[in-house]
Amino acid sequence: MVSNKTVLFDSIPNHEPVDSLKIVTQQFDLDRQLAPGEAILKVEMLSLDPYMRSRMRDPSIETYVPPFTLGEPIDNGGVVIVLKSNNAHFKVDRKYYAGFTLPFSEYALVTEASNAFYTDITDAELPNETLIGACGLPGKTAYYSYKQLVRGKAGEKIFISAASGGIGQMLCQLCKMDGLKVLAAVGSDEKVDYCEKTLGVDRAFNYKTSDTRKELAAFGCDIFYDNVGGKMLEDVLDQINVYGRVICCGQIATYNSGAEAYGIKNTFQIVAKRLSFQGFITFELIPQKPFHESKYNTIEEEFMATIPSMIKEGKLDVKNHVYNGIEATSQAFLDLLRGDKHGKTVIQL
Numbered sequence: 002m003v004s005n006k007t008v009l010f011d012s013i014p015n016h017e018p019v020d021s022l023k024i025v026t027q028q029f030d031l032d033r034q035l036a037p038g039e040a041i042l043k044v045e046m047l048s049l050d051p052y053m054r055s056r057m058r059d060p061s062i063e064t065y066v067p068p069f070t071l072g073e074p075i076d077n078g079g080v081v082i083v084l085k086s087n088n089a090h091f092k093v094d095r096k097y098y099a100g101f102t103l104p105f106s107e108y109a110l111v112t113e114a115s116n117a118f119y120t121d122i123t124d125a126e127l128p129n130e131t132l133i134g135a136c137g138l139p140g141k142t143a144y145y146s147y148k149q150l151v152r153g154k155a156g157e158k159i160f161i162s163a164a165s166g167g168i169g170q171m172l173c174q175l176c177k178m179d180g181l182k183v184l185a186a187v188g189s190d191e192k193v194d195y196c197e198k199t200l201g202v203d204r205a206f207n208y209k210t211s212d213t214r215k216e217l218a219a220f221g222c223d224i225f226y227d228n229v230g231g232k233m234l235e236d237v238l239d240q241i242n243v244y245g246r247v248i249c250c251g252q253i254a255t256y257n258s259g260a261e262a263y264g265i266k267n268t269f270q271i272v273a274k275r276l277s278f279q280g281f282i283t284f285e286l287i288p289q290k291p292f293h294e295s296k297y298n299t300i301e302e303e304f305m306a307t308i309p310s311m312i313k314e315g316k317l318d319v320k321n322h323v324y325n326g327i328e329a330t331s332q333a334f335l336d337l338l339r340g341d342k343h344g345k346t347v348i349q350l
């Protein structure tokens with residue numbers, strides 16, 4: 002037996018999830034006999050992502066992701082090593098990227114139901130945090146949505162919110178490679194510096210100390226890539242150009258607000274300016290054939306064949322915020338929702 006610290010979903014939050022997660026220490030039998038299809042995993046790293054906030058809900062509320070179950074471990078993506086296996090998909094001593102369903106615990110027992118979510122990454126030659134971040138959900142979200150939905154042209158002006166986060170940092174760089182003009186909104190001066198000096202955006206500003214409307218009026222805006230929603234979206238509706246496009250990726254500003262979410266007052270601008278809005282969920286984009294000319298069958302194949310090697314060659318910058326120890330989970334998640342971190346949030350076990 003070994004001790005196995007685990008993060009349980011303890012209470013449904015009304016606003017910030019300050020008391021919603023609880024660490025317990027359970028016993029885990031590493032010597033157990035495995036039934037067919039089972040494997041024992043040692044967790045090396047866990048991923049925290051904003052959408053996990055919407056899983057902390059009353060299960061009667063339906064949305065695109067399942068709710069967490071009270072009293073059960075929360076789960077998401079991560080990196081694991083296989084310790085023992087009775088499942089041909091999981092090879093002992095090899096490293097796997099878990100896209101989803103990995104319980105927040107130091108050791109995990111999985112069954113064949115997990116196979117589809119785990120990919121062998123033993124030979125990936127990149128740090129775990131990069132495999133989870135730039136090569137994982139946020140990097141893929143940025144790439145798929147940029148190539149399939151933004152489809153920017155050189156010279157177009159794009160405004161990106163939460164621009165230094167996991168998605169924003171990849172998106173800013175993709176846009177600059179194609180010659181778009183990028184305006185980036187971030188929540189600190191340090192992040193402004195990072196966007197301008199490292200990601201190469203044309204202008205970045207701190208939305209907490211600068212006026213978003215003035216920034217938009219001075220820079221111009223053909224496309225808004227929205228990670229935030231709320232008041233910032235309202236500001237954009239008044240400033241975006243006629244026939245502007247809004248790509249709706251997320252609304253992190255509203256996730257803790259519940260019924261008191263900011264009420265946008267100027268939605269008539271959608272009519273007056275003939276705007277188009279496109280929401281998306283990353284998974285539906287994975288199997289899509291690239292809209293642009295490509296030798297790959299799907300946008301995912303193209304991503305896997307290009308982005309990891311560009312990162313290795315130093316052509317794309319990657320910024321992660323690494324917390325140490327599974328005990329840090331609750332604070333790390335609060336930091337993520339408050340913007341008190343810089344880059345993709347991961348937890349090193």
Ligand SMILES: NC(=O)c1ccc[n+]([C@@H]2O[C@H](COP(=O)([O-])OP(=O)(O)OC[C@H]3O[C@@H](n4cnc5c(N)ncnc54)[C@H](OP(=O)(O)O)[C@@H]3O)[C@@H](O)[C@H]2O)c1
Pocket residue numbers: 050051052138139142162163164165166167168169186187188189192228229249250251252253254255281282283284337338339340341342344345346
């Ligand atoms: N559609 C999809 O399939 C899909 C997939 C993945 C993620 N998403 C969404 O995409 C968005 C970004 O995800 P991510 O993984 O890049 O997140 P992330 O790296 O965790 O970054 C989140 C950032 O949002 C900013 N933020 C938080 N509250 C804010 C507020 N009230 N106003 C403005 N900015 C705020 C903070 O940065 P600052 O310090 O700069 O404020 C924070 O660091 C989220 O809304 C997420 O839910 C959607």
